[in-house]
Amino acid sequence: MSLVLTEEQEMLRDAAHGFLERNAPVSALRKLRDENNPDGFSRDLWKEMAEMGWAGILVGETHGGADFGFVGAGVLAEEMGRTLTASPFLSTSILAATAFNKVANDAQKQENLPKIAGGEALYALAVDEARKHGPAKTAMQAEKHGNGFKLSGDKTFVADGHVADKIIVAARSAGSAGEQDGLTLFLVDAKAKGVSVERTQMVDSRNAARIRFDGVEATGEDVIGEVDGGYMALEGVLNAGRAGLSAEMSGSAQQAFAMTVTYLKERKQFGTEIGTFQALQHRAAHLYSEIELVKSAVLKALQELDANYGMAGPICSLAKAKAGEVAKLASQEAVQMHGGIGMTDEYDIGFFMKRIRVAQEMFGDGSFHADRLAQMRGY
C-alpha cells in the first residue's frame, strides 16, 4: 500500500484541521482547565464531532458509523494533537470501538457500536494497575461466582474514566500476575454496585481515573471475547490506542515545531532574528528530520492496523516508541528555543510539553516499546 493519504483521507484531514482550529484550539483546553470543568472536555463539542461522523470513525456503516478505518481515525487524532483538543475520542472512538469491532459478539456490537457512533455513550478502557504500563502484570481478580464473576481490584490511569458510562476492564480469571494467559475482558457499567471512580487531574489538564472494583458482579454476557483468553484481544485494542496516541503526538510535535520555527523567524536578539544562528538552524533541521520519521512510522502503523490487524504489534510499538521520543524532543527544543516566554503559563507551548509527557507514557513509553521490539525480534 502506498504510504500516502488517499484523496478521501486528505479531505477528512483538511476538514478536521479547519474545524478544530475554529472550535477547539489550545485556548479551549486552557479554558476548560481554568474553569476547572468537571468533565474536562466540552460535551457540546463532542456532539458536533459525533454529527460529523468522528465519534463513529471506526464504526461500520451498518451501525451508523463513518467506517473510515484506522488511517482515518489517525488523521483525526493527529489534527487533535495539533490543537490539543480534549475529547473522549481516544477512549470511546478508538479503544472501545476497536474492542467492539474486533472482539465483541454480535449482540454487544449491536448494543454498543451505534451508541459510540451517535456520541450517546462514553467508554473507558481500564488496564493498568501500577505506575508503568504492562497488561500481563494485571492482578485484578475475576473470581468465578455462580454463572458469573465477581471483579475485585484497582485500576489506575484510566483515560476518561471519570466520565465513562461503561468501562471495559481487564481482569484475571485464571493464572497470576505476570502471565499472559488467564485474562478476560469485561464490560462493566460505571454505575454498577461496587464500582467507585476517583477523578485524577493530570499534568496535561486532561482527566483520567482511578477505579476501584469491590466485588462487582458480572455475568457471562458482560464478557467481551473469550474467558481466560483475553490477552491477545487486549493487545489488539491497545495497539489501536498506541497508534492513535502516536498520531496525536505526531500532530503535537509538528505543531510545537511549527510554533518554534515561526518564533525563530520573528524573535530578534543581538540585532538579528535568532533563526539566523546556525546552531539553532541545525537543531531545527535535525528535529525536522526526526519528525518526518515519525510521520512515516505512524502512517505505516495505521495502514497496518487496517490491512493486517493481527500483525500490527511491531509497527505499532515502533510508532509509539519513535513518536514518544521525538515528540518529547520537539517539546523540549520548543521551550528552550522560546527561552523565558516558553516557560510561562500564558504561552501555549507548555501545554504541548505536558500533553506529550502523558501521551508518551500511556500504554507504554519509549523504553517499553523498544524493549518489546527487541523481544519480538528475538534478542
Add this chain to the structure above:
Amino acid sequence: MSLVLTEEQEMLRDAAHGFLERNAPVSALRKLRDENNPDGFSRDLWKEMAEMGWAGILVGETHGGADFGFVGAGVLAEEMGRTLTASPFLSTSILAATAFNKVANDAQKQENLPKIAGGEALYALAVDEARKHGPAKTAMQAEKHGNGFKLSGDKTFVADGHVADKIIVAARSAGSAGEQDGLTLFLVDAKAKGVSVERTQMVDSRNAARIRFDGVEATGEDVIGEVDGGYMALEGVLNAGRAGLSAEMSGSAQQAFAMTVTYLKERKQFGTEIGTFQALQHRAAHLYSEIELVKSAVLKALQELDANYGMAGPICSLAKAKAGEVAKLASQEAVQMHGGIGMTDEYDIGFFMKRIRVAQEMFGDGSFHADRLAQMRGY
C-alpha cells in the same frame, strides 16, 4: 585529596610531554606500521623510557623503580595518548607491575620487579577468551597435575603478547565459566612447552596476540596470589589497566580535539574560517565540556587506586566508561569537522580514531562498565 596534580606530578607531565613530542610522535607509529615492524614498537625508545624511570613508574624504590604511584603512571599514559606512542608501558609497567606489587609473594617481587624497572623483561596479561571482555567468563583449564597444574585453553586480545617474555594468565582451577570463584593467576614463560603465540595486528597498528596453552606445566611457584581465589586479585590489576587506558584515551581525546580546534581556526570555506560557524562552535564547546568531565573522572580513579586500591573498582569503571565514550565522540567529531582530509591516511586523525576504538574495547567497553556500575549500585 585535592583533585589537582602535585608539583612533582606536573613536572613529570611536562618532561614526558616534551620527550614524547620529540621522540615518539604520531609519525613514529606511522613508521612502525609502514615498515611492518615485527615488534610494533621501538626497543630503543623503550630502553630510554626505562632509563628515565618510566618502565618502573609503579615499582618501589627498593626494587629499583621510580615509585610514582598510579597518578604518575596515568600522567605518562595520558601523554602517550597524545602522541599515540606505541610501547609495552600498559602491559609491563601498569598491568604486570601492579600484579607483582599487589598480589605476588616476595620471591616473585624480587625476581620480576627489578626486571620491569630496568626494562629488561616484557610481560603480558592474558585474560579474555572471547570477543567481549569478562574475566568471570574464563574457561581456560588449570588442571591439578601432581604438585602442579596443567594449563590448557585459548586466550585472545593479549596486548603485547607477541613480544612478552612472560605471561600472566588467568585460568580456572575450580568451578566453571561464569563463576568468580575458582580462578588462579599463573606466571608462564612465553617459551614454555605448549605455549604458542600468534601475533595479531590490530586496527590501531598496535599489536596483540592470541595465545594457545596446550597442557603447559606450571608449578605452585608459578601461582601469583591464591589458588582458586584469583578473581579479586585479577580485578585489581584490571582496574589499574582500565585507569591507565582511560588516562591514555583522555590524552588522545584532548589531542584530537586540539587538532580539530586548530583546524577550525585555519580552514576557510565560504569566505571565512569554519570555526566561525556557530553549529560547529557549539559542538566544539560541548565536546570541550565532555573532555573536562573525562579529566576529572580519570584523575579521581588514579588517585583512588593510590589511596584505596581495593575500593577503586567503581571509580575505575566510571573513568573507563566515560573516557571511552567521550574519546569516541572526540575522534568522530574530529574526522567529521576535518572533512575529506580527515578521511585520508596521510593525515594523522585516523590514527586517533583507530587507537581509541581499541583502547575503549580493552578490559570492558562503555556498556560493560556502565552495566557494572549499575550492578554495584544495586539496580
Add this chain to the structure above:
Amino acid sequence: MSELETFRAEARQWLEENCPEEMRDGAAGEENICWGGRQWRFQSDAQKVWLERMAQKGWTVPAWPKEYGGGGLSKEEVKVLKEEMRKLKCRSPLESFGIWMLGPALLKYGTHEQKLHFLPPIARGEIRWCQGYSEPNAGSDLASLQCKCEDKDDHWLVNGQKVWTSYADKSDWIFVLVRTDPKATKHNGISFILIDMDQKGVSTKPIKLISGNSPFCETFFDDATAPKEHAPGVSAIVGEVNRGWDVAKYLLTHEREMISGGAGSVGNAMSSRGMGQVAADEVGREEGGRLADPLLRAKIAQAEVDGWAFLLTLERMKDEAKAGQGVGANSSMLKYYGTEYNKRRFEILMDMGGSEELEWEGERTADGKRARNWLRTKANSIEGGTSEVQLNIIAKRILELPGA
C-alpha cells in the same frame, strides 16, 4: 591554625547559646527561608530572635566589613562558621538578593556612602531587594535593554518594563539596569540604578510558569522616579553613569558561579541512594535484582556515569581554583553541563515515576510535586544565561574560536 581553632570554639559556643532550638532543625526548604524586608512576617518568634541575634553579630553577612553591618570575618573563618552552623543544624538566619547580588555589586562598585547607606539594612533584613535585568525583548541579548531612564536634573525618570524579577511583589527596593543614553552603542548607555519600589510609578505582576506559581514577576515603571541622591552623597547610580554594563557583567558571572557552584541537585542525584535505587523501588526488579525496565536501566546507568563525572568536575574545579589554576570561563561550562544534566535527570525521574507522577493535583503527589519540579528544570538552561549563551562563551573565551 590555632587562631582559627579558637574562633571555631567561640563560634560554636555562641551558636549553642544563641541559636533557638526551633532554628536547629536544619530546615532549608523554600518555605523555611527568612527573606526579611518591610512586608516580612516572621514564621515564629524564634525566627525573629535568630535573625536579630545573628544580625547583631554581623553574621547574616559574615564576610562583609563590620562597618557595613557584616562580621568582618576572613574566608577561612566564614568557612568555619558555616561548618559549625551545619553541625548544629542551624538554619540560615537570612537570605536575600541583597545579600547575594546587590551586596557584592556595591562592595565592588559602590562608594563608601552607598555602602554605609544600603548595606546595613540588608544585613539586618530590614530592606528586601530584587533584581531588574531582563526585558521582554532583551533576554539572551540582555544589553539590548530599553528601559528608559531620563536625567531630570534633581531626579531620574524611569519608564519601561522588566521581567523575571524574582519576588518583586514582596520586595522594597529594586536594582535596575536602565538605558541612560539611547544614542550610545548598546553596551555604553546602560546604568545600574537603585529604586525605591514604594511609589506609584512602580507596579508588579506575578508570572505563572508552566510548573505553576512562581516567585517571578513582571515589573512596570510608569514615570517612576529616583532622586539623584537617596541621601546626601548617596548616588542612586552604582558605578558611573552609562557604565552599568560593567556592574551587570560582574553580577552575571557571579550569578553563573552561584548556579554552577551550587548544583545541589546534581549532588542529590549521585548521593548514596541514586536514581537506580529509587527506580527499583518504584518500578520493581527482575529476578536477579536488575531493574524491571531494561531500557530505563540503561538510561539511568549512562546518566549516572555523566552525573558522577560532573560532580567530580565540580570538585576538581574547586580544587583548581584553590590551587590558583583553572579557567574562569569554566563557570559557563559548569552552568551549561549542570543544568542540561539536571533536565535529563528529571526526564528520567518522570520516566520512572510513570503515571503515578503525572497527577497534577491532589494529596497523593503533593499536587504534582515531581512533575512541577520536572517542568521547572526546563528553565534551568534558560535563566542565568541560556545554554546557547554558555556554549558561545566557551567557544569564544576558552576555545578562542574566531567570530564567536
Add this chain to the structure above:
Amino acid sequence: MSELETFRAEARQWLEENCPEEMRDGAAGEENICWGGRQWRFQSDAQKVWLERMAQKGWTVPAWPKEYGGGGLSKEEVKVLKEEMRKLKCRSPLESFGIWMLGPALLKYGTHEQKLHFLPPIARGEIRWCQGYSEPNAGSDLASLQCKCEDKDDHWLVNGQKVWTSYADKSDWIFVLVRTDPKATKHNGISFILIDMDQKGVSTKPIKLISGNSPFCETFFDDATAPKEHAPGVSAIVGEVNRGWDVAKYLLTHEREMISGGAGSVGNAMSSRGMGQVAADEVGREEGGRLADPLLRAKIAQAEVDGWAFLLTLERMKDEAKAGQGVGANSSMLKYYGTEYNKRRFEILMDMGGSEELEWEGERTADGKRARNWLRTKANSIEGGTSEVQLNIIAKRILELPGA
C-alpha cells in the same frame, strides 16, 4: 498494461537467450562490476559478451534515446526490464560515472552534437569517465574552486588540482569544473569542461584512506589542454561558458538523490536478520534469551527503532514523489539521516564485534573487513555534501529560516 506485459515477455525471452550463464549469479560486489573503458580487462568472455549484447540492444542505458546509444525505453519499461533482470539474477552489464553523472548532465545541458559524440561510447563501455569537482581548498564550499582554465583561442589551458576524483587512475576522460572567469563572482565564473586524460598535462595519484586503499585519486592539471571543439561542432564546454555552476548544481542534487535513494545499507540493517540477532550470535544470550550485554541491547533496540522509521521514510517519500507530493529538498534530509544512521550502525557493529573485529590483517577477519567498512562509513557524512551542508539546506529550503 497489456503493451507493457508484452514488453515484459519479450524482454524476458531476450534476456534468457542472451545473458550468459556466468552472468546470472546476481553478483553485485565491487569486484564484479564491469566498468569498461580503454584500460578495462574483462573478467571473462562472458562479461564481454554480455556487455556487447546489452550495448547492442541499447540496454546498458535503457532510458537514453536510441540515437545516443540508449534503449529508448519509457520509465515503466525500464522498471520492467530491471525487474526481469533481477528475476534472472542478471548482473548489471556496465556501470560508470558516464552513465550515472555525465550522461544525465549531457542529456540535460548538452548540444545534440555533444550527445552524439560522447554518449554512444559511454553506452558501449568504450570510454570511462571520472568526475573532477572538489579541490583541496574547495570542499563543502565547492563554488570557491580555483582550477584555472584559460581561453587560448583554439584551445583551453587548464592548471590546477582536483581531489576525490574516483577511479581517475583508471579513467579515459574527465568532466571538470574549472574557473574560466576569475573576476566574476564566485558562482558566475565556473565552466563544465570535458578533458581527454590521455595527455602529458594530466596525472593522477591514488588516495589512501583511513580504511585502506580507495578508488579516490588526486588529479593534477599541469598545462593540460582541451581543444575548443573535440570534433566539429562538439564544444569541450557543456552548457554556456561561465554557467557551469548550473550543471554542477543539477548533478549534485542528482548525486544526493542517488545516495539517499539507494541507502541499501540501511535496508540491510533492518532486514529479517537484524543487528540484534547478529549480536546475539556474536555476544551470546542471557538465560531467557535476551542479549548478554544489556546496555548494548538497549543501544541496538533504540537504533532499530530509528532505522526502521528511516526505511519507512524512504518508502513514504518515494510514494509521495509518485503521487506528485513531497519536498524536493527532502533528499538532503534523507542524505543527512541515512549517512548519520549508517555511521551509528557501524559503531554498534564494532561494539558487538568486540576484539574479534579489531584485527586489521589476516584471514580471520578478511583483513579487517568490518573495521574497514566501519572506518569507511565515516566518509558517508562528508562525501556528496557534508551533513552540515545538508542541515543548512534543510534550514534554508524547507524551514525557510532567515540568513540560512
